Amino acid sequence: MQKSASEIYLSFKSISGVIPVLLNAVLESKPNGEQIHCAGLEIANRQKFEKELLEARKTAEAALSENAEIRQARQELERNQQLLESQYQKLESLVNRQQRILKVISHDLQEPLRKSELFADIIISRNPDLEPEVLRKLSRIVSFNSRMRDILMTVQRYEELGKKTLHYTEIDLTEIITRTATALSRDEHPFEITIKLDVPTIYADNDLMEQLFSQLILNSIMNCPDKRKPRLGITGMIVRKNIFSKSRQKYAYRNFVRLIFEDFVLINQPKFTDILASVNYSNPSGTDSLGLGFCSEIIERHGGSIEARTMPHQGVSFHILLPVDPHGESGKPGNQNS
Secondary structure, eight states: OOSEEEEEEEEEEETTEEEEEEEEEEEEEETTEEEEEEEEEEHHHHHHHHHHHHHHHHHHHHHHHHHHHHHHHHHHHHHHHHHHHHHHHHHHHHHHHHHHHHHIIIIITHHHHHHHHHHHHHHHHHOTTOOHHHHHHHHHHHHHHHHHHHHHHHHHHHHHHTTOEEEEEEEOHHHHHHHHHHHHHHTTOOOEEEEEEOOOOEEEEHHHHHHHHHHHHHHHHHHSOTTOOOEEEEEEEEEEEETTTTSTTOOOEEEEEEEEEEEOOOOOHHHHHHHHHHHHSOOOOSHHHHHHHHHHHHHHHTTOEEEEEEETTTEEEEEEEEESOTTOTTSOOOEEEO
């Protein structure tokens, strides 16, 4: 005889009726005799118990499946992180090489230009009886050297901009544009400018904003034909813009200042095409494009954008977007180094 029995069907009577039960029994020997240990389960409760076991099994299997997907996603994430790290290292190396080249150009070429300009001035001052043609050519050398010096200064500022920590302060755009225009007028660069801005103060780096508008105005002066006074106009308004414009199905709107800088000077089409390329595609080529590329870099550091457009039979306009608060409308701007 086996000392155990499983699932013995019994019926117990109670006040409420008959209760069907499945009984398990075990016979256990003791020094003073034998004992029978029984455990029973009501059939209705057994069905419930078995159902719960099945559900628990399904849950465990689903969890295992999810864990497999999580492991696969983690492995994919690690591969992407390795790829990003490799790309970041290549980009960092490229930026470092670019910074070294810009430093060489902006610093090492200053001395030869300074000496060339100095010697030309000495020749002119010590030889008052020079032939007019020789004097004219020497004056052009001085002028070209001065222009090249300005270009190198722009290259130097371009190089420094990448390492600059932005110091955000509250800025009145009307005030800063007016101040910049006044300073340039005093440098014997006559031009007309109309400023109509219906915008609040913004948070930006004051020094870079001055350089931005100074470069835009100087670019118009340099492109203006001889004996013509540049006519400029700046208008502005507040617009709402999605900051996730490059991402699909993501939306977060913030206030931006839209500035339209209009230059009512007709310039030749090939030159204008180069300028468009430099601004719209951040690919400076040529002296004027370098200055506008510098403007584009300043605006991008502030989280904005710039686009050049033609004005048929009038000139060129630059459409600039600057965030009112680069750190979010509810946050307080501080310093940024990137």
